[in-house]
Amino acid sequence: MQKEVVLSGIRPTGFLHLGNYFGAMRNYVRMQNEYNCYFFVADWHSLTTHPDTKELQNSVHRVLAENIACGLDPEKVSLYVQSDVPEIAELYLYINMLAYKGELEKVPTFKDKVRLQPENVNAGLLTYPVLMAADILIHRAVKVPVGKDQEQHLEMARNFAERFNHRYGEVFPQPKAFNFSHDLVKIMSLDGNGKMSKSENQMATIYLSDDDELIRKKIMKAKTDSGPTEDNSQKPDYIENIFTLMSLVSEEDTLKKFEEDYNKCSIRYGDMKKQLAEDMAKFVAPIREKATAIQNDKTYLKKVMSKGAAKARESASATIKIVRESMGIKY
Numbered sequence: 001m002q003k004e005v006v007l008s009g010i011r012p013t014g015f016l017h018l019g020n021y022f023g024a025m026r027n028y029v030r031m032q033n034e035y036n037c038y039f040f041v042a043d044w045h046s047l048t049t050h051p052d053t054k055e056l057q058n059s060v061h062r063v064l065a066e067n068i069a070c071g072l073d074p075e076k077v078s079l080y081v082q083s084d085v086p087e088i089a090e091l092y093l094y095i096n097m098l099a100y101k102g103e104l105e106k107v108p109t110f111k112d113k114v115r116l117q118p119e120n121v122n123a124g125l126l127t128y129p130v131l132m133a134a135d136i137l138i139h140r141a142v143k144v145p146v147g148k149d150q151e152q153h154l155e156m157a158r159n160f161a162e163r164f165n166h167r168y169g170e171v172f173p174q175p176k177a178f179n180f181s182h183d184l185v186k187i188m189s190l191d192g193n194g195k196m197s198k199s200e201n202q203m204a205t206i207y208l209s210d211d212d213e214l215i216r217k218k219i220m221k222a223k224t225d226s227g228p229t230e231d232n233s234q235k236p237d238y239i240e241n242i243f244t245l246m247s248l249v250s251e252e253d254t255l256k257k258f259e260e261d262y263n264k265c266s267i268r269y270g271d272m273k274k275q276l277a278e279d280m281a282k283f284v285a286p287i288r289e290k291a292t293a294i295q296n297d298k299t300y301l302k303k304v305m306s307k308g309a310a311k312a313r314e315s316a317s318a319t320i321k322i323v324r325e326s327m328g329i330k331y
């Protein structure tokens, strides 16, 4: 039986953090044995917000190295850089003709970015979801492991696929966001303000490159409060986030103890954060060390990129051939 096709990407706009790991990369690693996987660095996407390319090469290398350090095996998956696969740009062009200005202007991530960078509302920013759809559809992927923040983009990719199929014939399957548990993951920022992200409050974001001391410092500063006053009360979202992080890196018994303390109103957040800091430092250290070693091995990275691109282009050019034929672009 043919393996299902999986695709996902990460923008090289800064160091990767726990949100990227638990929302996306952890799933990549778990999927690599069972599926036909394509994972890539979305360098074209990063140009919509980061037009200065001085740091780009370094960031692309870092993202590749961090993916491999987290357990991705470039022999099992295609690990490539978006700009090495020009077929994506061709498909992006075709899908642009099926995407409406009105629907693109309504996308919440577009509106957020207009607010964040009013001086640079470029067309690439508006058509960001179109490029993302092209990334996915170019391999006719069906499962897309992403965090919760990408849900709406996936819905748009499904709409564009359906519109294409309706107009030109069945070419694309419907891609779905994927996570091993029921819900997509959202790791919040440690200051309780929105999601953990690459470029906002850096002291509230734990990067896979942070050293032990910095991790301890950040976790001890995480937002808490004076604790619950009623047994079994609901947790505010910033407290829930600390429990989520603990569930991801600590022993089950440790988490259980703090859950019980919380439910009995006897929780001491200082103790909980100290424990979490130790467990987090232990979790991040091997990834950090491995990533740095890989990042410094430029010959190896070049090999990974060229092998990944060759595999991705094979699949992408097969899709473009079918797309052109179904569109009548065959003279």
Ligand code: TYM
Pocket: 007, 008, 009, 010, 011, 012, 018, 019, 020, 021, 022, 023, 024, 042, 045, 131, 132, 135, 136, 144, 145, 146, 147, 148, 149, 150, 185, 186, 187, 188, 195, 196, 197
């Ligand atoms: P990016 O680079 O912002 O994030 C990469 C992956 O990490 C997930 N993620 C999170 N998950 C949980 N909690 C968080 N705080 C958190 N922050 C980030 C994201 O959901 C994502 O899975 N548009 C994409 C890149 C992209 C892409 C694609 C993804 C381009 N083309 C095609 C999938 C398929 C992005 O900006 O991800």
